[in-house]
Amino acid sequence: GQQLNQSPQSMFIQEGEDVSMNCTSSSIFNTWLWYKQDPGEGPVLLIALYKAGELTSNGRLTAQFGITRKDSFLNISASIPSDVGIYFCAGPGSTGAQKLVFGQGTRLTINP
Amino acid sequence: EADIYQTPRYLVIGTGKKITLECSQTMGHDKMYWYQQDPGMELHLIHYSYGVNSTEKGDLSSESTVSRIRTEHFPLTLESARPSHTSQYLCASSEWGGAGGYTFGSGTRLTVV
Numbered sequence: 001g002q003q004l005n006q007s008p009q010s011m012f013i014q015e016g017e018d019v020s021m022n023c024t025s026s027s028i029f030n031t032w033l034w035y036k037q038d039p040g041e042g043p044v045l046l047i048a049l050y051k052a053g054e055l056t057s058n059g060r061l062t063a064q065f066g067i068t069r070k071d072s073f074l075n076i077s078a079s080i081p082s083d084v085g086i087y088f089c090a091g092p093g094s095t096g097a098q099k100l101v102f103g104q105g106t107r108l109t110i111n112p
Numbered sequence: 113e114a115d116i117y118q119t120p121r122y123l124v125i126g127t128g129k130k131i132t133l134e135c136s137q138t139m140g141h142d143k144m145y146w147y148q149q150d151p152g153m154e155l156h157l158i159h160y161s162y163g164v165n166s167t168e169k170g171d172l173s174s175e176s177t178v179s180r181i182r183t184e185h186f187p188l189t190l191e192s193a194r195p196s197h198t199s200q201y202l203c204a205s206s207e208w209g210g211a212g213g214y215t216f217g218s219g220t221r222l223t224v225v
Contacts, residue, residue, distance in 0.1 A: 033213050040218075040219070040221070041218050041219065042118075042202050042203075042204070042216030042217050042218050042219050043155075043202075043214075043216050044216070045213045045214075045215075048213055086152060088155065090213075098143055098160075098162060098206075099145070099157065099160060100213070100214060102154065102155045104153075104154045105152075105153075105154060105155075107152060
């Protein structure tokens with residue numbers, strides 16, 4: 001089945017640094033979603049992308065829908081302690097699919 | 113306020129006990145999902161439902177069962193808990209399916225001793 005590969009798997013950064021992570025697939029996705037999971041909680045949707053090349057921001061977060069439709073990127077600027085958590089990319093398994101395919105997650109740790 | 117609720121948040125139970133994890137949503141979503149997640153690890157789909165009286169097994173084999181008698185309620189049951197069932201269980205719902213994204217509950221962290 002379709003798979004999403006996220007990198008890096010984990011990141012250890014200093015507070016204030018910018019963060020970049022990406023998600024790739026061997027097949028085309030028509031929607032890209034980015035979720036964040038705080039420790040002990042369920043994932044929360046951060047950004048949704050629906051068009052190739054689309055660049056969308058949510059505060060300090062910016063995500064892009066790759067023009068090949070096989071990748072997506074998430075950037076966090078000027079990281080703060082509450083950015084700690086696991087970031088998942090996700091997308092519909094196929095056109096009209098009722099289920100999402102999730103990446104393995106990128107774990108972000110911030111040193112104050 | 114529309115939301116999705118899971119109870120209990122934490123459960124420690126002995127081996128062999130029967131347990132039911134509750135999941136309810138107030139958004140009127142037809143589609144609901146159960147995921148199993150070990151700490152800090154990937155999300156594994158174990159069950160899903162596209163509406164009342166519809167249930168399907170997910171990508172990861174699970175000894176648990178689910179039911180969908182009402183739109184808002186999607187409980188998960190383990191007939192005989194074992195230590196290997198120790199994990200976090202996340203419930204989610206969706207109006208539009210994959211493209212619309214899911215709304216997740218806060219999860220139930222289950223420990224079987």
